[in-house]
Amino acid sequence: MTDHEHATQVIYLGGLGRSGTTLLERLLGELPGVMALGEVVHLWERGVLAGQPCGCGAPFPACPFWRQVGERAFGGWSARLAERVLTLRRRVDRTRRVPRIAHPDLGDYVQVYRRLYAATGARVVVDSSKHASLACCLASGGIDVRVVQVVRDPRAVAHSWGRTVERPEDGLPMTRWGPARTALHWTAQNAALELLARRGVPVTTVRYEDLLADPGPALAALGHELGLDETAAGLSFIDGRTAWLGPSHTVSGNPMRFQVGRVKLRRDDSWATAMAGGDRRVVSLLTWPLRLRYGYRGAA
Template sequence: MIFLGGLGRSGTTLLERLLGELPGVVPLGEVVHLWARGVVAGELCGCGEAFPRCPFWREVGERAFGGWSRELAERVLRLRRRVDRTRRIPAVGHPDLAEYVAAYRSVYNAALQVAGGAAVVDSSKHASLAFCLAAGGVQPHVVHVVRDPRAVAHSWRRTVPRPEDGSHMTRWGAMRTSLHWSAQNLALDLLAARGVEVTRVRYEDLLADPRATLTDLAERLGLDTSLGFLDGTTVSLGRAHTVSGNPMRFAVGQVELSHDDAWRGGLPAVQRAVVSGLTAPLMTRYGYRGAAA
């Protein structure tokens, strides 16, 4: 299975939508939020149907667990609080790890059966979940999605309504974003050092040359490289059964891919300096220019 990791607002939803157009690929959205947002809250699937009424997810639930239930979701959420924690990354291990990972494995296997696909994509992002899956024997191929931290910080400052319920997506300040950006990316680097297969993709490279970046990534993931849905920087998107993610998961039809560099004029100088200072070592590691850029 394919796991998209990185900090939110780094382009994981976009990349998942693009991968989801490849033959045999089944995009699932952020499965880490399936239990609370899908099963318990009944929020919208990416196809536009409420989770309980989505035929795809209804069948996945039947095959995986004999049906979805609030009790099941609450059990997995309790396990997540015990097992799936960033502080546990240095030494992942817990008596409940096997049960927690088994729930995800059941979802992945059932989704493949229902869709008749060859690979699922989970864009949960959290490095801690990737560690849990690897420790629990799932053997994910992790795609580490990186974006310039100044652009990420600018995105986290914005007020963005959630199509699911109209509430605003979470907002963070520059310092909090910088710390989380560094923590998530360092953790994913550690995952690679521990022998898990990790492929890094920069958001900026994806937008600069979508065809070359996607072709290279698909080859690394062992996927079909047919990109008939991509014409230059225009992509044709079908409906996807994604359980969580940013508003782009609802996009259907032709979408123009364009690099978002609004942070250059929209991120205040003081905050830009804070982000650049706190993330400088990793910015250099990932090929981003410093504060003057």
């Protein structure tokens, strides 16, 4: 299979983790002609090298879908390939490079993703890698990418990053960050995505709170914005604030990537009562310009 046999549109979910990107990816992945791939940026380390489970439950090396993608794109997965991509990522794919992403290895790095996306056989894929730097690489490398910037109240995000959540893949706790670190990363990622939009990259902003307030119409509006003409006819899996999700082949992401069947769509606003006042003030202060831009006001 050559890179030109199949034109793949990429919907790239950007923002900071714990903002609802995995939920949105799962919903988009239920639409006709759309395939959710998870956080592809972590495929090389967590899938190829560590053999962690695919969203379908099978270990990455044993998943028939990913085995076929690897054969089509690269003649099979290998540690050598993964190490090469990780080396390219360290050279090219860095947030600090977003203002000027040009690099001699950019073409080789983007070509790997181009081949991988095409090898899925899907017309539209969803990559929820989140990092603005990878979105910048893909757009600069000529891939047909539509960025969806997923934002959530930074105080809610910081509260989530401070909680202990077990990873189903290995039983270990997910990474935890303090309020100040989360606030700085929230600002950096969203500011970088704003920069991409000013450069002409198609960026659509979706607030977590708006998505959960009325999931069906919010998803239909997003689908229309992204040019997914079949969206309105493909929303039978959503009934009010309930969704029915089928198995997925996501390679990394929030634990909800493993959920199948009936899923309640409701906001997590536990931060409003459980977050310490001092932590709330720190996050509010460090994020205030963009926080107000996205409509997150209220008391600190």
